[in-house]
Amino acid sequence: MVKTKYFLPAVLLAxxxxxxxxxxxxxxxxxxxxxxxxxxxDSPLEILTEFKHxxxxxxxxxxxxxxxxxxxxxxxxxxxxxAGVASVLLGWLILRNENKCAAFCAALLMSTSYPxxxxxxxxxxxxxxxxxxxxSFFALKSFVRQRRRRWAIAFWIxxxxxxxxxxxxxxxxxxxxxWLMVHLFQTLKxxxxxxxxxxxxxxxxxxxxxxFYLFFIRPMTIGGGPPYRLIDVLTLTLSLAGGGPADGPAxxxxxxLTAGLFLAAVIWxxxxxxxxxxxxLIVIFLSPAALLTFTPPKVLFVRYFLLSMAFGYxxxxxxxxxxxxxxxxxxxxxxxxxxLSLLGxxxxxxxxxxxxxxxxxxxxxxxxxxTQASVITLASDHDFRNAxxxxxxxxxxxxxxKIAYFNQARLPVRGTQWFIAHRLGPMAALPGLITDHFGNPxxxxxxxxxxxxxxxxxxxxxxxxxSNYPNHSPAVP
Numbered sequence: 394m395v396k397t398k399y400f401l402p403a404v405l406l407a408x409x410x411x412x413x414x415x416x417x418x419x420x421x422x423x424x425x426x427x428x429x430x431x432x433x434x435d436s437p438l439e440i441l442t443e444f445k446h447x448x449x450x451x452x453x454x455x456x457x458x459x460x461x462x463x464x465x466x467x468x469x470x471x472x473x474x475x476a477g478v479a480s481v482l483l484g485w486l487i488l489r490n491e492n493k494c495a496a497f498c499a500a501l502l503m504s505t506s507y508p509x510x511x512x513x514x515x516x517x518x519x520x521x522x523x524x525x526x527x528x529s530f531f532a533l534k535s536f537v538r539q540r541r542r543r544w545a546i547a548f549w550i551x552x553x554x555x556x557x558x559x560x561x562x563x564x565x566x567x568x569x570x571x572w573l574m575v576h577l578f579q580t581l582k583x584x585x586x587x588x589x590x591x592x593x594x595x596x597x598x599x600x601x602x603x604x605f606y607l608f609f610i611r612p613m614t615i616g617g618g619p620p621y622r623l624i625d626v627l628t629l630t631l632s633l634a635g636g637g638p639a640d641g642p643a644x645x646x647x648x649x650l651t652a653g654l655f656l657a658a659v660i661w662x663x664x665x666x667x668x669x670x671x672x673x674l675i676v677i678f679l680s681p682a683a684l685l686t687f688t689p690p691k692v693l694f695v696r697y698f699l700l701s702m703a704f705g706y707x708x709x710x711x712x713x714x715x716x717x718x719x720x721x722x723x724x725x726x727x728x729x730x731x732x733l734s735l736l737g738x739x740x741x742x743x744x745x746x747x748x749x750x751x752x753x754x755x756x757x758x759x760x761x762x763x764t765q766a767s768v769i770t771l772a773s774d775h776d777f778r779n780a781x782x783x784x785x786x787x788x789x790x791x792x793x794x795k796i797a798y799f800n801q802a803r804l805p806v807r808g809t810q811w812f813i814a815h816r817l818g819p820m821a822a823l824p825g826l827i828t829d830h831f832g833n834p835x836x837x838x839x840x841x842x843x844x845x846x847x848x849x850x851x852x853x854x855x856x857x858x859x860s861n862y863p864n865h866s867p868a869v870p
Contacts (some may be wrong), residue, residue: 400497401482401485401500404481404485404500404501404504405478405481405482405504407504407505408477408478408481408503408504408513409474409478411504411505411510411742412474412477412478412510412513412514413474413514414514414746415510415511415513415514415515415745415746415749416467416470416471416474416514417467418746418749418750419749419750419751419752419753419754419755419849420466420469420516420750420753420785421515421750421751421753421843421848421849422778422781422782422849422850423448423517423848424466424469424515424516424517425781425782425785426448426781427448427449427450427453427454427457427516427517428457428466428469428785429781429785430444430446430448430449430454431454431457431458432462434458437455437458437459440454440455440458441608441609442608445609445612445613445614446613446614446616447613447614447615447616448616450517450518450519450521450522450557450558450559451518451557451558451609452518452521452554452557452558453472453473453516453517453518453521453558456469456472456516457469457516466516469516470514470515470516472516472520472521473512473513473514473515473516473517473519473520473521474513474514474520476513476520476521476523476524477509477510477512477513477514477520477523477524478513479524479528480503480509480513480520480523480524480527480703481500481503481504482500483524483527483528483531484496484499484500484503484527484703484706484707484710485499485500486531487499487527487530487531487534487707488707488710488711491711492711492714492715494714494717494718495710495711495713495714495715496710497710497714498709498710498711498713498714498717498727498731499706499707499709499710499711500710501710501731501735502706502709502710502731502734503703503706503707505734505735505738505739506634506636506702506706506738507633507636507738507741507742507745507846508633508634508695508696508699508702508847509523509699509702509703510738510742510745511745511846511847511848512696512699512847515750515848517696518558518559519558519559519696519699521554521558521559522555522558522559522561522562522699522700523699523700523703524558525551525552525554525555525558525562526551526555526562526564526565526700526703526704527703528547528551529548529551529552529555529565529566529569530565530569530672530704532544532545532547532548532551533548533569533572533573533594534669535547536548536593536594537573537576540590542593545593545594548569548594548598549594549597549598549601552566552598552601552602553598553601556601556602556605557605560610561697561699561700562700563680563684564675564676564680564681564684564700564701565676565700565704566598566602567675567676567680568671568672568673568675568676568680569672570595571671571672571675572669572671572672572675573591573594573595574591575671576668577590577591579668615690615691615692616692617692617777618691618692618693618694619692619817619818621692621693623685623693626693626694626695627648627698628644628645628648629644629648629695630648630695630698630702631647631648631649631651631652632644632645632647632648632651633695633741633846633847634651634702634705635647635648635650635651635654635734635737636733636734636735636736636737636738636740636741637651637737638737638740638741639741639819639845639846640818640819640845647737654709654712654730655677655678655705655708655709656678657712658673658705658708658709658711658712659673659674659677659678659708661711661712661715662708662711662712665715667711672704673704673705673707673708676700676701676704677701677704677705677708678701681698681701694847695847696847696848713727713730713731741844741846744844744845744846745844745846747844748842748843748844748845749843749844749849750843750844750848750849751782751841751843751849751850751851751852752841752842752843752852753782753786753841753852754786754789755841756813756839756841756852756854757783757786757787757789757790757796758790759839759841759854760796760811760854761790761791761794763838763856764794764810764811766810767793767794767795768795768796768797769794769795769796769797769810769811770796770797770799770805770809770810770811771783771796771797771798771799771809771810771811771812771813772798772799772800772801772804772808772809772811772812772813772829773798773812773813773814773815774812774813774814774815775815776800776801778815778850779813779815780798780800783796783798783813784798804829804830804831806831807831807833807859807861808829808831808833808835808857808859808861809857810856810857811835811854811855811856811857812827812829812835812854812855812856812857813852813853813854813855814827814852814853814855815850815851815852815853816850816851816853817850817851818845819845820840820842820845820851823837823853824837825837826858827855833857833859833861834857834858834859835855835856835857835858836855836856836858837853837854837855838854838855838856839853839854840852840853840854841853841854
């Protein structure tokens with residue numbers, strides 16, 4: 394299974410092909426938000442000095458700035474695509490010198506994981522932080538083996554780029570610091586050698602971290618999000634990591650099984666004397682748990698656990714590879730786990746490719762096609778989220794169509810021609826008829842869903858039914 398020389402090129406090609414289609418579906422809120430903010434910057438330095446917001450993933454924002462205003466948003470997603478494929482390669486490189494079968498399993502899990510695929514096709518910092526998290530661990534392991542300064546420098550660069558990609562790189566940084574300290578005490582006897590080797594790797598990154606925290610993280614404004622229950626977010630995260638659904642009774646079961654497999658993998662590494670077990674324990678479990686316990690976040694999403702998920706695949710790859718090498722029923726069990734995981738992720742991917750992160754441009758084209766007037770009046774149930782999407786996408790409408798968006802605070806007495814309602818999460822039925830606070834009636838005429846798993850929201854298009862706008866074209870239900 395792992396002896397063929399064609400496996401690595403094949404799995405990298407598969408990783409690319411699985412991620413590429415998602416790069417072309419609609420830009421969603423967080424990406425559009427970054428686009429708006431970047432357009433207001435006068436210099437790249439302002440990415441760190443002016444845009445101190447949780448939506449700002451500095452390295453990703455710099456990419457937006459350097460690319461400028463692109464009509465095709467694929468170009469903003471291209472670096473994430475490259476990082477996603479590179480992460481599969483790095484997972485292979487981290488494990489190949491120890492166990493090629495483990496490298497096979499880990500690369501297969503990472504290349505076909507639906508969450509890895511989605512965030513490798515999204516112009517945010519998540520694919521980048523996974524890539525630099527893996528590259529920093531690879532550099533640190535290489536430094537431990539060879540003790541060459543070039544690997545320490547590679548570690549410095551990966552740490553800085555990791556933090557600039559997303560602050561959740563902290564999990565890898567903490568795990569790396571603890572793992573290297575324990576390893577040096579176990580392998581070196583001279584305290585001076587231990588201190589020298591440790592500082593060679595961590596002196597520069599620690600200085601960078603102090604300045605990054607004081608001048609960027611501490612004054613950061615946290616963006617909004619829906620209310621959450623911790624257990625719900627964790628269950629969804631683990632279910633999607635294992636190829637499970639985003640709702641329904643199977644979500645909890647698959648989430649529990651995935652958590653059990655990750656934990657079993659770390660315990661197996663500890664019992665078999667694998668020196669990396671402490672790193673995996675911290676980055677997958679302890680560091681996220683400590684952060685959630687001592688600094689509970691205002692908002693919490695699946696994407697905040699992507700680093701733990703990625704390293705969970707590496708640990709699981711080692712665990713499954715050991716069982717696969719044994720005789721008897723274990724080979725069948727490992728094959729079954731991998732096949733079921735692939736099928737589950739494939740089902741989620743099909744849903745994602747069908748609906749994407751939303752169908753905002755299609756929704757506005759529908760409104761434009763159903764309106765005779767050149768100026769389209771529009772309101773919505775969320776002035777920040779929907780107005781931002783409307784203002785971004787209206788430039789893709791025919792030249793004779795313009796949208797006048799009205800905030801709820803300045804809604805005209807006669808209402809607007811159209812009203813958009815949005816929903817996060819699983820699709821829920823909305824009333825077929827609603828009224829605004831002036832009593833103007835609107836009928837639901839079209840729904841534009843998203844994949845309802847990670848990024849995006851549904852749009853429900855309502856058309857006013859009063860005589861205020863008699864020049865409507867008849868809407869198609």
